[in-house]
Amino acid sequence: xxxxxxxxxxxxxxxxxxxxxxxxxxxxxxxxxxxxxxxxxxxxxxxxxxxxxxxxxxxxxxxxxxxxxxxxxxxxxxxxxxxxxxxxxxxxxxxxxxxxxxxxxxxxxxxxxxxxxxxxxxxxxxxxxxxxxxxxxxxxxxxxxxxxxxxxxxxxxxxxxxxxxxxxxxxxxxxxxxxxxxxxxxxxxxxxxxxxxxxxxxxxxxxxxxxxxxxxxxxxxxxxxxxxxxxxxxxx
Numbered sequence: 237x238x239x240x241x242x243x244x245x246x247x248x249x250x251x252x253x254x255x256x257x258x259x260x261x262x263x264x265x266x267x268x269x270x271x272x273x274x275x276x277x278x279x280x281x282x283x284x285x286x287x288x289x290x291x292x293x294x295x296x297x298x299x300x301x302x303x304x305x306x307x308x309x310x311x312x313x314x315x316x317x318x319x320x321x322x323x324x325x326x327x328x329x330x331x332x333x334x335x336x337x338x339x340x341x342x343x344x345x346x347x348x349x350x351x352x353x354x355x356x357x358x359x360x361x362x363x364x365x366x367x368x369x370x371x372x373x374x375x376x377x378x379x380x381x382x383x384x385x386x387x388x389x390x391x392x393x394x395x396x397x398x399x400x401x402x403x404x405x406x407x408x409x410x411x412x413x414x415x416x417x418x419x420x421x422x423x424x425x426x427x428x429x430x431x432x433x434x435x436x437x438x439x440x441x442x443x444x445x446x447x448x449x450x451x452x453x454x455x456x457x458x459x460x461x462x463x464x465x466x467x468x469x470x471x472x
Contacts, residue, residue, distance in 0.1 A: 238472050239274060239275060239276045240274075240275050240276065240295035240296055240468060240471035240472050241275070241276050241278055241293060241294045241295050241296075242270045242275040242276060242277050242278065242294060242295065242296045242297070242298060242468070242471065243278055243279075243280045243290055243293075243294035243296070243297045243298065243333070244262060244266055244267060244270065244277050244278065244279050244280060244298045244300060245279075245280055245297075245298065245299050245300050245326075245329070245330050245333070245350070246260040246261065246262050246279050246280060246281060246282065246300070246326075247260065247261045247262060247300065247302040247304075247323075247326070248260055248261070248282060248323055248325065248326050249261060260279070260281060260282075262279050262300065263300075263453070265453040265454060266298065266300055266347075266453050267279075268453070269452070269453040269455070269461075269464045270298065270464065270468065272461075272464070273461070273464040273465045273467070273468040274465075274468045274469075274472075275295075275296070275467075275468040275471065278293070278294065280294075280329075280333065281329075282325050282326050282328070282329040283329060284325075284328045284329040284331075284332040284333075287329065287332035287333040287336055288336060290333060291333065291336045291337060291340060291342065294342065295342065295343070295471040295472070296337075296342055296343035296344070296345070296444075296467060296468070296470070296471035297333060297334065297337045297342055297343070297344050297345070298345050298346075298347065298350070298467075299330055299334055299344070299345070299346040299347065299349075299350030299351075299353055299354060300347055300348075300349070300350055301347050301348030301349040301350055301411070301412070301451065302323070302326070302349050303321070304321050304322060304323045304326070304349070305319075305320045305321055305322055305349075305352075305364070305414055306322070306327055306349075306352055306353055306356055306362060306414075307320075307322045307324065307327060308320065308362070308364055310327070310331075310356055311356045311360065311361040311362055312361065313361070313364065316364070317364040317365045317368070319364075319365050319413060320364060320365075327353070330350075330353050331353070331356075331357060334346075334353060334354060334357045335357055338357065338358075338439070338442065338445060341442055341443050342443075342471075343443055343444035343445075343467055343470045343471045344442075344444065344445045344446070345444070345446055345447075345448075345463070345464075345467045346446070346447035346448070347447075347448060347450075347451060347452065347453065348411060348412055348448075348449060348450065348451055349412070349414075350447065351416065351436070351437060351447030351448055351449050352412075352414055352415070352416065352447075354437070354445075354447040355416045355419065355423070355437055355447060358419070358420055358423050358437075358439060359419075359420030359423075360416060360417070360418050360419045360420050360423060360437075361416075361417045361418045362414050362415065362416060362417050363414055363415045363416070363417045363433075364414060365413055365414065366412075366413055366414065366415055366433065367413075369417075370431055370432065370433060372431060373431050373433070374386075374387050374410070374429055374430065374431045374433070375387075375410070376410045376411075376412050376413065376415070376429075376433065377410065377411060377412065377413055378409060378410045378411065382409050382411055382451065382454065383409070383454050383456065384409065384456070385407035385408060385409060385456050385457070386408065386409050386410035386411075386450075387407075387408065387410060387429060387430065388405050388406065388407055388408070388429075388430065389405065389406050389408055389427045389428060389429055389435040389436070389450075390404065390405055390427060390428055390429075390430075391403060391404050391405065391406060391426065391427045391436070391459075392425065392426050392427065392428075395424065395426035395427075395436075395438060396426065396438045396440075396444070396446060397426040397427055397436050397438060397446065397448075397463075398426065400459070400462050400463055400466040401457075401458075401459030401462050401463070402459070402462070403458075403459055406427075406457045406459050406460075407456060407457045408435070408448075408449075408450035408451075408456065408457060409450050409451050409454055409456055410429075410449075410450060411450075411451065412449060415433045415434055415449060416434040416437060416447075416449070417434075419434075419437060422439065422440055422441065423437055423438070423439055424437065424438055424439075424440060425437055426438050426446075427448070427449075433449070434449065435448065435449045435450065436448050436449065443470050444466070444467055444470040444471075446463070446467070448463065452464065
């Protein structure tokens with residue numbers, strides 16, 4: 237069976253730890269989830285000037301998360317919360333490769349910070365710090381291990397996410413302090429947390445353009461594997 241090539245965006249770190257020079261990183265389970273679903277994972281370095289070349293090579297794109305934020309100026313905010321940390325070269329690349337993937341109608345899966353990046357690409361905005369904007373917010377940076385559930389979400393009917401998972405609720409992990417705030421037409425919200433935080437978005441009319449605020453690569457809920465299976469099947 238055809239094993240589609242799936243580009244996975246890398247994180248980047250300053251010198252220290254693994255190397256005395258700048259280095260890339262990606263958790264193994266991102267690659268494992270793609271491979272287990274039948275794809276061939278290929279990590280993508282941050283080279284926005286050749287994003288088009290990468291797009292010619294891949295059949296689908298996973299935009300990963302990371303301990304950083306999209307620059308608020310990119311979605312029109314004139315102020316920056318004190319907690320915001322940016323990785324400008326990474327964001328520049330992810331903007332370029334995501335815009336290109338959507339234009340070419342390649343399957344796109346945005347995970348956690350990847351959903352936030354996807355929403356900005358699609359014309360939306362972000363909550364810069366959930367505790368400052370959501371009353372009685374859940375602990376979206378959960379205190380328990382990330383390979384355990386943090387809270388439940390409600391999946392909206394008549395959405396791609398509901399079609400894929402077959403469920404109206406899912407148990408998900410949670411590792412973020414920002415979230416989708418406003419969406420632009422024709423993006424739709426497909427999942428929410430009990431406190432109203434947006435947990436999923438999708439773009440109708442595309443083969444597969446889905447964002448989730450949690451980390452399905454940990455396979456905590458049965459629906460997580462179904463997300464990767466549907467993504468890979470579409471990329472074939």
